[in-house]
Amino acid sequence: MEKEIGPRADCVVGVQAETGAAGLDQNLKKLLKSGATVKLLISCGGVREEVLAKGHPSLSFDHPTDIVVRKSSYTCGRTIAILADKGAADFSRELVEKLQHPNEVLLTIEILL
Numbered sequence: 311m312e313k314e315i316g317p318r319a320d321c322v323v324g325v326q327a328e329t330g331a332a333g334l335d336q337n338l339k340k341l342l343k344s345g346a347t348v349k350l351l352i353s354c355g356g357v358r359e360e361v362l363a364k365g366h367p368s369l370s371f372d373h374p375t376d377i378v379v380r381k382s383s384y385t386c387g388r389t390i391a392i393l394a395d396k397g398a399a400d401f402s403r404e405l406v407e408k409l410q411h412p413n414e415v416l417l418t419i420e421i422l423l
Contacts, residue, residue, distance in 0.1 A: 323352060323398050324415040330375040331390050334419075339371050341421045348391050350379060351418040352401075355408035359401050362422075363391035377417070390419075 342348065342365030350361045363379050372387040379391045401409075409415065 323401075323409060324412070324417070327375070327377060327417075329377075331371040331373045331377050331388055333374070334371060334377075334390065338419060338421070339369075341365065342371075342390060343367055343369055347422045349420045349422055350391070350394075351416075351420070352405070353416045353418070354405060354412050354414070357402065357405045357408050359396075359405050361394050361396055363394035365390075366392055 344365060345367065346365045348363050348365060350363065352359045352361070361379060366383070366385060368385045369389060369391075370385070370387050371390065376388040377390050378386075378388040379394050380389055381394045381397045383392050385392060
């Protein structure tokens with residue numbers, strides 16, 4: 311059964327990802343748990359958005375299908391970074407339009423040293 315995303319889901323960027331928080335690279339998880347700053351690049355249809363966020367020692371990375379980056383400091387098994395400088399509602403309208411009818415959405419995660 312497929313999940314439907316309703317109109318109130320204003321923070322959802324993508325669905326049906328190939329991996330969730332649990333499937334991320336072990337070295338990446340280790341760096342995020344150390345509190346590293348991370349740059350996330352979200353690309354769709356030639357449009358790209360950049361988000362800066364922080365890792366935290368309480369991240370557990372145990373959700374098999376979901377990845378969440380939060381503006382708040384709340385963590386759960388889905389959370390891979392917190393204290394983001396923007397959320398989905400802050401994305402450009404051009405990216406939002408592309409995300410409504412995506413062919414592919416690519417999330418690139420880069421640790422900033």
